[in-house]
Amino acid sequence: MVHAHITSWALGIILFFVAFSLFKSGKEKPFKIVHMVLRLVYVLIVITGIVVVTGVSQLSAEYIAKIVLGIWTIGAMEMVLVRSKKGKPTRVFWIQFIVVLIVTILLGVRLPLGLWSMY
């Protein structure tokens, strides 16, 4: 299930950049579609994350932090896209997205499950 989680957030990040570049090049309709698909992928990220969490016997503070940061990353992506659409400034949310994404990935990798657990 961790693999499904990794696949879904990787797909989410790709779709986020695709959506943003479609928006920047003024392709409104394709942007709308990709944004909709991206929102479905958000749901997949959260569901796969929750499924992974339910397999953990002892929930530590690090797990809680991982969940909060994961949701925050999604929130920042959504804010960048929605605010771009409305013509509002997005700088603060871009910064949040980059910083929180990096911390989320580092914390995710540090936690015991996942790709690196077999080594």
Ligand code: HEM
């Ligand atoms: C865009 C958002 C997210 C990113 C970039 C992300 C990234 C990651 C990464 C890199 C891992 C480690 C995979 C590995 O070790 O092979 C991971 C694991 C995990 N993620 Fe996420 N995640 C996100 C959202 C979420 C959400 C929303 C939840 C909870 C609802 C969640 C819960 C978990 C859990 C429980 C693990 C397993 C941790 C462990 O190794 O024990 N993640 N995530």
